[in-house]
Amino acid sequence: MDALLLSRIQFGFVITFHILFPAFTIGLAHWLAFLEWRWLRTQDGKWRDLYFFWLRIFAISFGMGVVSGIVMSFQFGTNWAVLSERAGAILGPLLSYEVLTAFFLEASFLGVMLFGWNRVSPKLHFLSTCMVALGTLFSTFWILAANSWMQTPQGHEVVDGMFVPVDWFAVIFNPSFPYRLAHMVLAAFITTCFVIGGVSAWYLRRGVHVEEGRRMLKLAVAFAAIALPLQVLVGDLHGLNVGEHQPVKLAAMEAHWEHGGPGAGVPLILFAIPDAENETNHYEVAIPRLGSLILTHSWDGEIEPLTAVPRDERPPIAPVFWGFRIMVGLGVAMLVLALASAWAWWRGWLFGSRWLLDGWRLLSPAGFIALLAGWYVVEIGRQPWVVYGLLRTSDAVSPNITAAAVMTSLATYAVAYAVIFGAGIWYLLGLVRKGPQPFEEPPRTEGGDKTPARPLSVGEREHASTEPSSTAPAGTTSTRMEGP
Helix, strand or coil, X not given: CCHHXXXXXXHHHHHHHHHHHHHHHHHHHHHHHHHHHHHHHHCCHHHHHHHHHHHHHHHHHHHHHHHHHHHHHHHHHHCCHHHHHHXXXXXXXXXXXXXXXXXXXXXXXXXXXXHCCCCCCHHHHHHHHHHXXXXXXXXXXXXXXXXXXXXXXXXXXXXXXXXXECXXXXXXXXXXXXXXXXXXXXXXXXXXXXXXXXXXXXXXXXXXXXXXXXXXXXXXXXXXXXXXHHHHHHHHHHHHHHHHHCHHHHHHHHCCCCCCCCCXXXXXXXXXXXXXXXXXXXXXXXXXXXXXXXXXXXXXXXXXXXXXXXXXXXXXXXXXHHHHHHHHHHXXXXXXXXXXXXXXXXXXXXXXCHHHHHHHHHCCCHHHHHHHHHHHHHHHHCCCEEECCCEEHHHHCCCCCCHHHHHHHHHHHHHHHHHHHHHHHHHHHHHHHHCCCCCCCCCCCCCCCCCCCCCCCCEECCCXXXXXXXCCCCCCCCCEECCC
């Protein structure tokens, strides 16, 4: 447990928490834009109720994503000073562009989105929601550009050990960037889609918020039936790109140790226990040649085996191998559920199917799990490189940092995250249990009371009276708990 290993564990721990919230809010921001658009088109109060319900969830999730992102950025200076020094000329501007294009855009419109209802025109409020959604995509763009450059670096020169940009277009649009951006955005949308579908299925199984549950489930089914096949296509293209630019990572994903002989092709390994020490797999269950067809689109195609590179240039095999199968397995399960639900909807028995509703409830966290599994494959699979083929992770760690210092900060993060994110998730679950509530339109005023509508209100405590107080603002009650 030296400083290098602890620093890697700490970064993995922090990013595991962080990636969940931005991915969720990327999809949720666009979902809110759709709900408000439906409200403006139809003036149906159910759409407005759903908007405010998910807006509360978005606000808390967005806040937790910001907190975890700030903590994550500290580590570049404390734990990874050499990486910051040598690649700072490229990574620094890319992350700054995210602040300029995403954070400023979101900060400009987030307040209007959260607190401007009935204080600005409906069109301006809708524009604010759309701008926040656009800001999440800008943020994704720049973060993925930076990370993709570390995976497939180009557009730079190495001067005195420093990475100096010479072509920003090549830096940003590096070989893996388009595929990884599309794959990540779709993953974020699918993650949010299955949360929405799981919540709606839970309401329908309990017999509460039935009308809202029906609307949400239909939309979740329709989106999933379109997005998941697209994700399969994008994932296939991404896999071909990995095989071209990061062949060792692809070999680790398949635990492919050696060529099977001329014309033998690559088997598709369904199950195995990789043994890196002896360079073999135990208890292997495989389908001959199917791996070649999937990985190379050729019946007898070959990929570079792990034994083609020295041991010290191979990533840890087991987490990459199993992470990839968890991601793909959950993706297949979600696809089957989406297509079965679309069929049931067409046949008219979607809402009465206990099995399908329970399937949506069971798979509601599947997007998060698949997202993390895929991210582990990406990050662990590029080891031992932090900038692929150019800078080793062991050479990027801060030279004077001690294991005790990293352990102390890691323990501090663990305790703080347990408290902060435990409370935040408990709060979110409380909002979900409460469900969408009827919205009472506050009167529009030209002057006088300047208190904005408050979308973060949790609602009445279950044991308290729900009679409005004479001093409470319209649309609230005297027993309401206020969000942060």
